[in-house]
Amino acid sequence: MSPAFETERLLVRDWRPEEAGRVFDIYSRPEVAKWLGATPRPMTSLDHGLDEVFAVVQPTIAASVAVCRRLGMAELGLTDRYYATTMELYRPAADVS
Numbered sequence: 027m028s029p030a031f032e033t034e035r036l037l038v039r040d041w042r043p044e045e046a047g048r049v050f051d052i053y054s055r056p057e058v059a060k061w062l063g064a065t066p067r068p069m070t071s072l073d074h075g076l077d078e079v080f081a082v083v084q085p086t087i088a089a090s091v092a093v094c095r096r097l098g099m100a101e102l103g104l105t106d107r108y109y110a111t112t113m114e115l116y117r118p119a120a121d122v123s
Contacts, residue, residue, distance in 0.1 A: 031097055038097070082113040 031038040041049050052058055081099055083090035091114065094101075099116035106112050 031093065079118055081116040082108045083116070085112075085114040 030040070053062075081094050081097075082105070083094060085091065085104065094114075094116040098119050100119040102115040102117055104112050105115045107115075
């Protein structure tokens with residue numbers, strides 16, 4: 027499986043089944059969950075899947091916007107739903123309806 031995106035310091039790829047325990051450990055921590063959206067919910071089970079995926083970036087940070095575009099994400103517009111500031115909202119292009 028090739029990475030979806032890779033730089034010198036970052037590798038973005040799908041989780042692998044053998045990493046389920048580590049993923050559960052990471053996402054069950056409140057200090058991680060608080061950054062996962064407007065209503066943070068730590069994972070409580072390995073059966074919990076993601077209903078939807080979004081990226082929010084500060085529109086003035088060109089590098090962050092470029093990453094979303096490079097990953098093929100679709101721009102949904104500005105929102106103030108996250109982090110108490112205006113952010114640019116992105117979603118995987120295949121999920122845009």
